[in-house]
Amino acid sequence: MSAGGGSWAEALDEVAALADAVLFEGYLLYPYRASAQKNRLRWQWGVLTPEGFGTENNEPSSSRTECLLEPRPGAELHVRVRFLQVQDRTVLDAAGREVDELTVGDARHLRFEEGIPRQVDFTVAVSDLAVGVTVPIRMPASESTEEIVDGAGAGSGRLVRRCRPLTGRIVLGTTELPGPYGALRLRLDVHNDAEPSAGVPREEALRTSLIGTHSVLAVSAGAFLSLTDPPEWARPAAAECVNTGSWPVLAGPPERVDLLLASPIILSDHPQLAPESTINLFDGTENDEILTLRTMVLTDAEKAEARATDPRAAAVIDAVDALPPEILERLHGAIRSMGPAAPGPTIISGAGFGADSPAEQPPDRVPWWDPAADASVDPETDSVLVGGVPVAKGSAVVLRPGPGGDAQDLFLAGMRATVQAVVHDVDGGVHVAVSVADADSPDADLEADLQLAHGRFRYFRPDELEVAP
Structure with missing residues (x-):
């Protein structure tokens, strides 16, 4: 590989844990029980349904990933x-009849839809991609049976697991970018080619769908270019790249540029799993500490149902029950962005911080977070130059998000916004707080009022703004 050495399989395996988090995002949501309302509608991310189904239900049958690649000769x-x-898991009683639930001794067995990880691996010369390459996806049907026995070893029922066949294709191609750089635009399309299923229930269409679809790429000689920076x-x-149902980011540690993850969830370049998180809770939009504490206080009956719902849910319950206090304490929070403090006076931020306690604090010292600490700044009246024009509270601006920021800010590019404050951070940086509302929306005034009422604004650097005409 171009960085780090090792085989290409090892390179793809480097991002395996992160890719698994993407694959199983939303697989089961707290409280991890099949009967929970939020687990009745499943498979929210990266679902590629059969072609006919998506036309009526707004779920696509294909995804597209476009990124930029700088290959070297022989890449x-x-x-x-x-x-x-x-995989549909059916429960049969001792008489062979289908039932929703079967209890044998202390064990419950529930009907449920499981998810089986699948992957397609292949290698292709970059030079061959100019004419396009198509790789088939073929996952055969399968069926297996597991006997349910009681404490005496007598048969009391069966679990039958069935998978429908999956068919699809992966299509890759490249086009040269103009200029002397030798760079390429790489396109990767994933198609579900199952029989059209117009008019069928979603539960039926999902049995021949690709769920949580994402891609991991490695180039043996060369580099991927960041689309966000x-x-x-x-x-x-980069602005011309089209991504539908997929978001490509540089993967692996920051020093690597030969790995790329194309995810159905928006991520930043070089995403990492938090080292404090030791359990895959299947819900990256929630706080691990909150989910862990909530899971701890489930009743024994609720935990028993979660264990019966799915082996992965059982693993979550068991891991939370066995979580030692020192690991739980780590979930309470971590600071990763602060560097060494510069020499200077002690800053008081509350009891136990700094050299002085509040009782010992001199009466003329104002905490740094109090607006009165620096009378030279006032968010209500301060202004900043944008393109040579002073901008202050009430000014209309157009958003032009720059590199290195939140990936979701890119969706706001070109939108008009109203400046609500000009603020200064402790490092001397200037930020502009804006409220954003869709001017064409009938609820534009309500949206603006809600943002003002809650003080929830978007923040941009002055060089990310234009004065609105």
């Missing part, structure tokens, strides 16, 4: 496309 592209195949010469090409 090979190693591709791993991953998804879940739905590309080099200046590549910005026009």
